[in-house]
Amino acid sequence: MISEFQLTVVHSIGNSARMSTEAKRRPRTARQVLQNAVGVVDRLVAPHGVDRYLELVRPTWSTTDVRAKVVAVDRSTPGSVTLTLRPNGNWGGFTAGQHSQLTVEIGGVRQTRCYSMANSAQGGDGTIELTVRAHPGGVVSSYLNAESRPGLVVGLSRAQGEFTLPKVGWPGRPDRLLLVSGGSGITPVMSMLRTLCDQGSTVPITFLHYALTEDSMIYRQELEALAAGHGNIRLVRVFTDAPGTGDLDGFLTAAQLDAADPDWASTRTAAFVCGPAPLMDAARALYAGTERPENLRTEAFTLAQFAAEAGATGSLRLRTTGSVVENDGGTILAQAEAQGLSPLTGCRMGICHTCTRNLCSGVVRDAVTGDLTAGSEGLDTEVRICVSVPVGDVEIDL
Amino acid sequence: MTTTTAAPPKASRPTKAGKAVTPVKGQTMAQAYGLSEAQLEELGQSFDAIRARITAELGEEDVEYIRRVIRWQRGCEVAGRASLFLGWLPPFWLLGATALSVSKILDNMEIGHNIMHGQYDWTRDPTLSAHGFEWDTACPGDQWRHSHNYLHHTFTNIVGKDRDLGYGILRMTEQEPWTPKALINPVAAAILAAIFQYGVMLHDVEFEKVLSGEKSREDARATLRAGLKKSGKQGLKDYVLWPALTGPSFLPAVAAGATANLVRNLWAFMIIFCGHFPAGVHDFTVEESEGESKGHWYFRQILGSANIDGGKLFHIMSGNLSFQIEHHAFPDIPARRYQQVAGEVKALCERFGLPYNSRGLTRQFGSVIGKITRLALPSKPASVTAEPTGDPTPTTKTTKTTKTDRSTKVAA
Numbered sequence: 001m002i003s004e005f006q007l008t009v010v011h012s013i014g015n016s017a018r019m020s021t022e023a024k025r026r027p028r029t030a031r032q033v034l035q036n037a038v039g040v041v042d043r044l045v046a047p048h049g050v051d052r053y054l055e056l057v058r059p060t061w062s063t064t065d066v067r068a069k070v071v072a073v074d075r076s077t078p079g080s081v082t083l084t085l086r087p088n089g090n091w092g093g094f095t096a097g098q099h100s101q102l103t104v105e106i107g108g109v110r111q112t113r114c115y116s117m118a119n120s121a122q123g124g125d126g127t128i129e130l131t132v133r134a135h136p137g138g139v140v141s142s143y144l145n146a147e148s149r150p151g152l153v154v155g156l157s158r159a160q161g162e163f164t165l166p167k168v169g170w171p172g173r174p175d176r177l178l179l180v181s182g183g184s185g186i187t188p189v190m191s192m193l194r195t196l197c198d199q200g201s202t203v204p205i206t207f208l209h210y211a212l213t214e215d216s217m218i219y220r221q222e223l224e225a226l227a228a229g230h231g232n233i234r235l236v237r238v239f240t241d242a243p244g245t246g247d248l249d250g251f252l253t254a255a256q257l258d259a260a261d262p263d264w265a266s267t268r269t270a271a272f273v274c275g276p277a278p279l280m281d282a283a284r285a286l287y288a289g290t291e292r293p294e295n296l297r298t299e300a301f302t303l304a305q306f307a308a309e310a311g312a313t314g315s316l317r318l319r320t321t322g323s324v325v326e327n328d329g330g331t332i333l334a335q336a337e338a339q340g341l342s343p344l345t346g347c348r349m350g351i352c353h354t355c356t357r358n359l360c361s362g363v364v365r366d367a368v369t370g371d372l373t374a375g376s377e378g379l380d381t382e383v384r385i386c387v388s389v390p391v392g393d394v395e396i397d398l
Numbered sequence: 399m400t401t402t403t404a405a406p407p408k409a410s411r412p413t414k415a416g417k418a419v420t421p422v423k424g425q426t427m428a429q430a431y432g433l434s435e436a437q438l439e440e441l442g443q444s445f446d447a448i449r450a451r452i453t454a455e456l457g458e459e460d461v462e463y464i465r466r467v468i469r470w471q472r473g474c475e476v477a478g479r480a481s482l483f484l485g486w487l488p489p490f491w492l493l494g495a496t497a498l499s500v501s502k503i504l505d506n507m508e509i510g511h512n513i514m515h516g517q518y519d520w521t522r523d524p525t526l527s528a529h530g531f532e533w534d535t536a537c538p539g540d541q542w543r544h545s546h547n548y549l550h551h552t553f554t555n556i557v558g559k560d561r562d563l564g565y566g567i568l569r570m571t572e573q574e575p576w577t578p579k580a581l582i583n584p585v586a587a588a589i590l591a592a593i594f595q596y597g598v599m600l601h602d603v604e605f606e607k608v609l610s611g612e613k614s615r616e617d618a619r620a621t622l623r624a625g626l627k628k629s630g631k632q633g634l635k636d637y638v639l640w641p642a643l644t645g646p647s648f649l650p651a652v653a654a655g656a657t658a659n660l661v662r663n664l665w666a667f668m669i670i671f672c673g674h675f676p677a678g679v680h681d682f683t684v685e686e687s688e689g690e691s692k693g694h695w696y697f698r699q700i701l702g703s704a705n706i707d708g709g710k711l712f713h714i715m716s717g718n719l720s721f722q723i724e725h726h727a728f729p730d731i732p733a734r735r736y737q738q739v740a741g742e743v744k745a746l747c748e749r750f751g752l753p754y755n756s757r758g759l760t761r762q763f764g765s766v767i768g769k770i771t772r773l774a775l776p777s778k779p780a781s782v783t784a785e786p787t788g789d790p791t792p793t794t795k796t797t798k799t800t801k802t803d804r805s806t807k808v809a810a
Contacts, residue, residue, distance in 0.1 A: 045645070046635050047532035047628075048472075052525065056472055108461035110624075251469040353516030353528045353730060354548050369450070382519065382527075 013047040015343075038063055043192040057151040058253060066090045066100075070152040071127060077218050080133040080184060081145045082118075087128060087156055094128070094159030096121040096195040097188040097272065097299070101378065102130065103155035106143045108153075112379055113140045116274070117159065117298070118219075119189035120194035131218055133184035157159045160378075163299035165192050166270055174270035174295060175203055180252070182275025184219050188299055190274055193233070197226060199272050206261035210251070210279065212241040252282040265290040274299040314392035319360055323397060331367060332385040332396055343385065343398055350387035359383045362394030412417055418678040418701075418753040426686040428697060431751060435469060435691065442693030449728055452735050453520075460732045461521050467508050467714065473502035478658070485650030495653070498658035500715075503665055505534040507717025508733065514543055516730045529804065535662075536629040537599040541621060545602040551729050553676060555702030556682045562674065563681070565597060566606045569773045571681045576776040583774035594663035595632075599625040666717070668763055669706070672733050673722035676704045676765040678755045698727035705740075705756035712736060712759075722752065 041050050045115055054061035060069050068091070072084035094100070098114040119129035134145040166173060177196075193207060207227070211217035217237065227235035238256075239246040241272035248256055257264045264271065265287075273283040273296065280298045287296035312329030323339060333355060336343055345355040350368050359375030359382070366373070367387045375381040375395075385396065422428035424640035428438060478497030484490035510533030512518075518526035525531075528547075532539045545561065545628075553559035557573045564570035568587055569580040590597045603622045636659065641651035680701040687698060706712075706720040713720050721736035724743055728736070747754040 019677075040639075043631070044635060044639050046631055052468075053472055056469055105521075105523070107459070108456065108458040108521055111687055112522075118604070349552075353519060356516075356519070356529060356542060380522070380524075382522075382529075 011368050028134065057177070058330070060088045062088060062090060064090060066158055067158040068128070068154055068156050070148055070150055070154070073148045073150060074294065075145075077216065077220075079145075079216050080131055080218055081148055082129060082131045082218075083144065083148055084129050085154070085156075086126065086170050090154065090158075091128075091221060092158050094121055095164045096191040097164040098159040098161040099163075099188065099299075100128075100130075100159055102140075104140060104152075106139060111140045112155075113141075114378075116161075116163075116188035116191065117211050118190045118194075120198045121191060122195050122198035131184060133218070136352075162301065163188055163272065163274070163297055165195070165309065174268050176263060176266065176269040177203060177205045178264050178269050178271040179205065180271065180273040181206045182277070182279045183212075184218065185275030185279075190219055190223075192272065193223075193226065195283065197230060197233075202232050204232050204234075205215075206236065206264075208236045208238070208257075208260045210238045210240055210275065213239050214245055230294050234261070252279055252286070254286055257286065267292045272299075273294045273297070273366035314362070314390065314394065316390050317393070317395040318398045319395055327390045327392075327394070329389065332383075332388050332390060332394070332398070335390075336385070336396075336398055339398070345386060348386045353384060355385045356382045357385050358397040359388075360395040360397055363391045364388040364394060365391050410749060416748055416751060416753050418680070418755070421672070427682060427701065428686070428694060433695075433697065433750065435693075437750065438691055438693030438697055439695070441746065441750050442512055442691065442696050445696045445727055445743075446692070448739050448742055449731065450729050452728070452739060453544040456732065460734065461518070461523070461526070463734050464513070464518060464526065464732070466508070467504060467583055471501050471504040471509060474498070474504065478654070481645055482640070482651040482654050483644045485644060485647035487655060491650050491654055495568040495654040495661075498654060499661035502534055502658050503715055506662060506666060507669070507719065508527065508714055509717075510539075511717050511719070512733045515547060517732045519730070534632070535598070536595040536625065536632055538600070538624050541602040542598065547729070551726065553687070554699055554726055555680065556684055556687050556698075558684055559687075561601065561604070565601055566604075567597075568770065570675055571767065572773070572777060573681055573683070576773075580774050580776075583770050587770045591664055591667040592660060592666045595659065596629065597659055599629060610617065626688040626693055668759075669716045669719050671766045672706050672759065672762040673719055675769055676755065676757070676762040678753060679704050696727055697752070699723070700743075700752055700754075702726065703755070704762060705754075706762050707758045723756075 015297045038050060041269045045053060047242055051062045051064060053065070060067045067085055068085040068087040070083050071086050074082040074084075076082075094117050095272075097116070099114045101112050102115050103110050103112045115132060117128045118131050119127070132141050132144045165177075177192075179192060181189045188206070193205065196203070196205065207223065209217065209223070211220075214220065214237075217239070220237070223235050227233045236248060236259075237246040238248045238250070240249075240251065243249040248259055250256060261269070271283070271287065273280055277300065280300055283296060283298065287293045288378060312327050314327045315324050316327050316332065316335055317324045317337060318339070318341070321339070321341060325339060328335060328338075330338075333343065333345060333348065343355060343357070348355075350366075358380055359373065361375050361376045361377055363372055364383055365371070365388070368391050372391065373381060373383055373388070375383075383396075385398070416490060417450055419430050421427055431442070474497045478494045478501055481490045481494035481497060483537070485494055510531060513531045514528050514533070516528035517526050528543065529540075533542075550562040555563060557563060557571055564574070568583055569576065600622075603618050603625065604613050605618070608615060608618045636655035637652050640655065641648040644651045682698055682702065687694070690698070694700060700723055703722040703726045705723050706716065708716070708720055718733035718736050721740055724736035724740055725733065727743065728739070744754045744756075746752075764798055
């Protein structure tokens with residue numbers, strides 16, 4: 001029996017042999033030549049690096065960062081804006097259903113939010129499409145709705161996320177799709193639908209969407225046209241604020257799903273749900289009772305909730321150390337030191353920024369100003385641990 | 399009316415005019431200025447209020463400003479390097495050396511120093527972040543963030559704790575006992591000025607702490623290695639790679655690089671030494687600063703710093719360290735704001751009877767040179783050994799101020 005271990009050994013020998021000959025050889029590909037050239041240039045422009053010069057020539061120029069320029073702005077659906085962006089060469093493309101972290105500067109402060117690409121992942125001209133609904137009090141969504149104009153440059157992350165289409169139709173795999181979305185959660189499933197249409201897919205697809213009213217439904221006309229032109233697509237619209245105007249009324253229930261797609265609970269149906277928390281909770285509860293709960297996939301972007309009640313509640317998790325302590329209401333620094341840790345610190349009064357760490361999740365209160373800061377996975381939220389007091393559960397990179 | 403109008407002003411607050419005073423033996427600096435704990439707290443709250451107001455105002459304007467300075471710096475860098483391709487022609491050499499000097503000064507002072515203080519951390523722009531920034535000088539950013547942001551700014555002018563007080567080389571305070579080593583003060587200062595970037599780099603190795611056993615040799619070696627690595631990269635760029643690229647202009651380009659480094663060194667030395675060493679700037683003892691209140695911290699920052707008068711361009715080229723008092727009170731507020739709050743800070747100094755030490759560059763630096771020279775020779779630490787006159791109130795102290803203190807311009 002050939003063990004996995006043996007295979008690994010063979011593989012690594014093969015690797016090192018190839019590496020050693022490669023090291024002696026000159027760079028082979030144009031990309032490697034380019035990278036070496038960039039290395040020399042980086043030495044010349046040290047300590048800032050070549051990007052700090054390139055971006056002054058054109059804001060989208062960078063050798064490493066993904067940046068994009070807005071090339072078109074569409075405000076035809078009330079309450080939301082659809083942006084077409086042209087990313088620079090560092091954008092590595094995306095798979096339908098994935099999202100990107102968009103960074104935009106508002107009042108001098110960089111703000112980052114996740115948005116799913118809504119366009120087809122098949123073909124295209126290299127642009128991407130994001131649709132943003134203006135949320136009341138939403139700093140970024142309001143800004144993008146009000147201020148977006150062609151020429152605006154934003155930062156992007158490379159596409160990320162596991163909320164992607166499975167290889168439908170393979171033996172043992174789902175061969176039917178149920179795409180459910182609410183409000184602006186339509187974007188990732190819209191991308192899936194557009195991609196499947198561009199690929200000429202014939203798998204049966206039920207597209208169930210919840211909007212407040214017919215007017216505020218994003219992509220309504222395009223969806224209606226797609227459903228009319230493709231026999232395999234069934235479009236079910238629910239307008240929750242205007243009963244009687246859509247195809248169905250009310251919120252997600254088993255009965256409603258039965259009406260939209262009688263095969264929703266079949267083991268051959270893959271379901272994708274993106275939208276507000278109640279919608280996703282309802283979907284999870286329904287699929288928990290089916291034979292294959294894993295056929296349901298969900299996606300949501302919500303920042304940690306401000307649990308403004310102070311007091312010492314929740315627990316403090318130190319990511320690098322791996323320990324968890326009951327929050328005692330002191331600063332993160334004090335609590336870490338009580339654990340016997342000695343994190344890098346300076347003035348211990350919030351002025352020198354030596355102790356700054358990344359807040360992975362949860363909310364902290366600035367002991368000096370009382371300001372609250374929320375951290376979220378994947379976002380860089382730096383806080384000074386000497387003046388940050390956890391409010392509820394907090395995880396810190398310490 | 400024949401009431402009290404003709405009565406002489408109360409003598410219990412001799413510092414009302416804002417003159418620098420020197421504490422008599424056994425007296426703390428706060429006592430010398432007649433400030434109670436409650437008054438210090440009031441002082442602290444007043445400064446906190448300025449800070450809160452400016453912090454709330456920060457926005458696009460501040461980011462635009464620093465980006466504009468960065469564009470100028472990068473522009474000077476490119477122009478300087480480009481000119482040196484014709485470096486064998488004197489006008490181009492001069493242009494190249496000047497542009498590179500300006501680039502290094504802007505990079506180190508208004509951009510690097512201030513960004514690395516965390517003044518722009520609120521923008522969440524990684525290129526303006528204190529932790530990510532690296533400057534165009536020999537000292538690695540993270541070492542400087544420790545020695546400067548933490549040690550110097552927290553323990554400003556506390557003799558024995560603030561290692562910027564003479565950098566462990568110079569005798570810069572009467573509180574430090576005279577030894578024959580002090581005789582080299584002027585020569586050591588001149589050498590330090592010329593190679594200032596390496597002085598700053600070696601500063602964090604803390605040789606004197608290694609000798610005293612406070613710091614392990616391994617730690618010092620690691621710090622030194624990182625410093626030498628950064629210095630090597632800087633040297634490679636300035637003295638090898640760029641000159642080599644210019645081909646026939648190799649030697650002129652090397653000379654221009656050396657000139658730019660020298661100019662930046664002298665300029666930075668001058669501005670920085672004017673921040674804490676002119677006459678009238680106070681030192682503090684460890685005892686009086688132990689467990690101090692926030693108010694006393696502000697008090698110490700004000701009395702331990704001095705400003706330099708000058709025009710707009712001068713303030714930019716000095717990284718607004720010409721507002722050293724404001725910088726020490728608010729080290730992590732964008733430096734362009736110091737000028738805006740200077741009037742208020744001066745008024746507060748007046749209100750609390752504190753000196754607001756601000757004079758022109760010539761007078762401040764002249765005073766620094768005077769101090770460096772004077773302290774090379776044995777001197778009686780006049781203030782500390784002065785005998786109390788028997789009068790416990792500080793009323794007599796104005797007559798005891800040292801000769802140099804008199805020249806301090808007062809807030810009024």
